[in-house]
Amino acid sequence: MNSNTLTPKRLQAMDAYWRAANYLSVGQIYLFDNPLLKRPLVIDDVKQMLLGHWGTTPGQNFIYVHLNRIIQEYDLDMIYVSGPGHGGPALVANTYLEGTYSEIYPDISRDTAGLQKLFLQFSFPGGIPSHVSPECPGSIHEGGELGYSLSHSFGAVFDNPELIVACVIGDGEAETGPLATSWHSNKFLSPVADGAVLPILHLNGYKIANPTLLDRIPHEELEQLLRGYGWAPLFVEGDQPERMHEAMATALDAAIEKIRAIQDAARLHGDVAPARWPMIVLKSPKGWTGPKFVDGLPVEGTFRAHQVPLHPRAHPGHLQLLEDWLRSYRPEELFDEQGQLMPELAELAPRGQRRMGANPHANGGQLLQDLQMPNFRDYGADVPEPGVIGIGDTRVLAPFLRDVAKRNLDQRNFRIFGPDETISNGLAAVFETTDRQWEAATQPNDEFLARTGRVFDSMLSEHQCEGWLEGYLLTGRHGVFNCYEAFIHIVGSMFNQHAKWLSVSAGLPWRHKIASLNYLLSSHVWRQDHNGLTHQDPGFVDVVMNKKAGVVRAYFPPDANCLLSVMDHCLRSRHYVNLVIAGKHPAPHWLTIEDAAAHCAAGIGIWDWASNDGGAVPDVVMACCGDVPTLETLAAVSIMREHLSHLKVRVVNVVDLMRLQPSSEHPHGLSDADFDELFTKDRPVIFAFHAYPWLIHRLTYRRTNHQNLHVRGYKEEGTITTPFDMTVLNDLDRFHLVMDTIDRVPEVGAAGTALKEHLQAKLIEHREYIERNGRDMPEVRDWRWRS
Known part of the structure; x- marks a missing residue:
């Protein structure tokens, strides 16, 4: 990939910008004070606790400065997705250098005082995380878990025809299932209506403590793999900065020109044949430009560069190594006496919303329009x-x-x-x-x-x-x-x-x-x-x-x-x-559309048409949440109406599960007074729930009447069977709900005892029927609510 893409002056400036980003990254991990090394480093200049990840950071800084160039030269609308999870120092450093960070956080100013705060906040109490978090401008991708960068990137460019997402994929991340699957996203990308994703697979060779597979397989095998996924890979490999700058610039130019050629062919000439989109494979040392050896062991280019390679407070000899490392970037050439980036370097960053940290697509709520909704x-x-x-x-x-x-x-x-x-x-x-x-x-x-x-x-x-x-x-x-x-x-x-x-x-x-x-x-x-x-x-x-x-x-x-x-x-x-x-199978409708709208707006309510307590204190509250639990509850109520007509029953239906929580725990939660109004303070509550029953107990454990709450739900009983038998196996069926009521309401008397024996016989009849006929009993299949 060697050519003459960069003039010597541009190459020198880009290398200096890269050094500035690397310096800021190391400073974030280590420095408590003395941000520009105006004096020799002392131990009190170093943070007490060192947190962060150096290994992926210099490679991402290298990528960012090169993306800045192509954004300017091609007038690109581009955002950056950082797949390697803990690359936070790189994104923070680069958005600071381009000015976005200080615009959003004015106290992190572009001077020595701002640098001091920038360094201090990183992985520090009250500060920012070590990964690319929401606090970082320009980010749409949480770096706390690996595997999703490429699918996020494609989601971003769908229906965004001018947007390009530069997606940096770590070679450790590339070993995850979701990432391996997401290479196929190119089969769904329209060159007419969508933007483009430029994957940059960053091979730095190691994960936390092990080598990475894609770095260790032969070059030919890796290329075949990526081409098999439908990509056209461009390779940039090495560790000599000058050569790598030139190679990366050449590869990026080729990638952008290929993207534009695909889009122009489709948009201007109607050529919509499946495209082989470009991608870049960047192979560089892990911890590039960092300490090469520490305590006699190699660091740069090994797994030892993954997190924090030097520990000056535990090993006093590391303090000088840290100072040498920081000074190797020659900060006096990068920042002036006030701590501001040199003007000739600041010119390398794009302007306004073309800066990746300021691109509105990375703060999508700025672009959000209301849906046009039917009634x-x-x-x-x-x-x-x-x-x-x-x-x-x-x-x-x-x-x-x-x-x-x-x-x-x-x-x-x-x-x-x-x-x-x-x-x-x-x-x-x-x-x-x-x-x-x-x-x-x-x-x-x-x-x-x-x-x-x-x-x-x-x-x-x-x-x-x-x-x-x-x-x-x-x-x-x-x-x-x-x-x-x-x-x-x-x-x-x-x-x-x-x-x-x-x-x-x-x-x-x-x-x-x-x-x-x-x-x-x-x-x-x-x-x-x-x-x-x-x-x-x-x-x-x-x-x-x-x-x-x-x-x-x-x-x-x-x-x-x-x-x-x-x-x-x-x-x-x-x-x-x-x-x-919600269910997809034929099922009862209970409410008219207007009644449904009112019920859902309330989130919970008494169904008067199914209750017979007349607004008085009921003997039992039959609560339900979910379509099948509602069906079984109403069927249970119909049985009680027929056989226990003297029993005062209240039916409460729950749509919004959060209504069960106290208002102090959730904005939708009911006050204790409103909850007691629905469920009473002392009457039995038989609650039929769609999911695992203990969730209802967890949400209501502080309520007045929790001790009288009996919940039925799924209890991990299931097989290939009939629909009704699924409820029977989990004691959620109408027969069990009635028997639960009988067990908890003394007022049922002898009639309740007789009914319970009848329902136990029904359960036996049900079992025999389904094993003989392979479907539910007619009285279950054909049951209908009768007012």
């Missing part, structure tokens, strides 16, 4: 009386999502994501408006594949869908992720990182709020009877509930009209993770 009430199911059977809740929702997509086609700011499950989850109606985006080959019998689709569900990877959606949201757009409930766990750690990002960024006034991440989980635990135990797991809600109250919401609409109301709310919301769980 969800127009899609409501007709409910002449409670209990009328519908086609399936998500199937009622599907035309609404179809028209959301249709109304926002011109804005190109809404997409539906899912791992090959959109049709399976009952959302087939969306394909009446749009198709799946697909850039690979097609065959005549394929369905709904197009280069202009708004649905991403033609790759069977939950990781990929989650990463794409997160990148899409973080750069200012909207979306929905539909998935089987049992398998959303695959992205549990990705959800964790996104929720943490939302939580931290909500406290940063310069970060604008983004659209919420909306999960629609269907094919849920109670209707996976045909697939068996492997598909039966409602535990994702437990993971969601572990996150801060300010960013998570969980909704369990009991019917289709409630689902419409909930999804309308979620698509309009900002800066949350919304979890919505």
